[in-house]
Amino acid sequence: MEDGQEARPPNQGLKIVVCIKQVPKGEQLEIDPVKKTLRREGVESEMNPADKNAVEMALGFKDEHGGEVIALSMGSRSFERSLRMAIGMGADRAVLLSDRALAGSDTTPTSYALAGTISLLGKIDLILCGEETSDSSTGHVGPGIAGHLEIPQITYVTEAKVENDKIIAKRQVEFGFETWETTFPALLTVKFGCNRPREPTLSRKIKAKRGNVIQTWSAKDAGLDESKLGLNGSPTIVSTIDTVELPSRKGELFSGNLGKNVSDLISRLVRDGFIRG
Template sequence: MGLDIIVGIKYVPNTTNVNIDPKTGTLVREGVPSVVNPHDLVAVELALRLRDRYGGSVTAISMAPPHAVAGLEHVLGMGVDRAILVSDRVFAGADTLATSYVLAKTIEKIGRYDLIVMGQETIDSSTGHIGAQVASWLDLPYVYYAIDVEYTGDGFIVTRELEDRVERYRLAKPALISAKMYSLEPRQVTLRDKLRAVIERPIETWSNKDLGLDPNCVGLRGSPTIVSKVEFTPKVPRKNIIFEGDLREAVRKLVQALVEEGVI
């Protein structure tokens, strides 16, 4: 009774250390390489664990420019079975609504699936919209902050973890879940799987020719969100205070300083 799972990934600039140009005040993007959104790797890990447990397949999808193929190769290297890159100029400039629409239509076209797994959010925009929106386009039950899934044959028991409690939901299949970030450690890329990704190349590229979507509903034109202004939070100058003394004394001074600053 294998599980056919679709997992969504986004290939994002690795913004772990983003530098701001002191002169222009803008982000230094020169030569910043992209990575698979780390929170999506948790979704991939969850999907792979479910496949390993119940059998079936994992298909990764991503709506992105062609260079995102490297991100799909990365998750194929982790053991994902198949990947679909949805790439078309008309999809460019999409907000979360237009993106989720394209992803939903992609999933519809894939057709056969039991479960969709997404990451909680992305490191480059942190909206957390996509999972909920795709679920609503496809009219699927949706649970977020998921940390584990049990397959019951006709549905799933999804465990989700909140700050103060753990909840269990019973979902009919097909369903969509977002994996809680940091809840699982993504597995490593292996030689065997990477070799398969490179040699068999189980990556398809779909354009809007394959999906046939109304250009008014995708890309910039299908995006009602307007980013009117971006403001950076003011940089708080660091005080560079070093607290001397033995550990106990230094910590006491530190706590006192934090209290004085109103931080704690």
């Protein structure tokens, strides 16, 4: 860095947006056999697991550099629960983009809507998202937001730090780890399980219950073009949903005594050419 240029961020801290989705709890994913859709009634929901890691990473940045953490979600009013959780963990405030016009959005309008909302939150330094959601598992919304905002993206991040005016992030890929460098503002998607999300504290939970901590915005508040939202604005449709049929295999079950079971199995594996007999 050249002399005289102000290093970032010594004083003013980092303004960080964390994108959060509320998802059905993992073990409670059930398909309605008649409607062929996800059963939502009576199903407990929670903050998407990877998003918790993103909140923790944001709070870690705030612990070290100061600043503000804003939790952002898009969905029904019930999503406030996950935003209160984020505030309980340490986020300063939250914005919920909630509008009937958004219902049925695939990742294309979702990326557009979140990017539009973020652009109205002032000068943001960092946007953090979970690597993917546990209910849709696309991982497309983070890069989509970065694309709309034309800011740098680093995905599948396991660790990140700020060095002067740069962000250094470790990224997990199929064959190992990569270290990437970029500048502010940037979007990172955070790998599930990369850190241990802190528990919400009692005093913060109380703060989360007070008014004004969560703002609810309509599509109009966020300046969004309604024709680009919801089912109408989504290029993709789900035409059918099948329940998974297990591949039919003609299985042989060995149920005699231990030694014979094992020798029967080994003889099959020899016959099939897996073991040299």
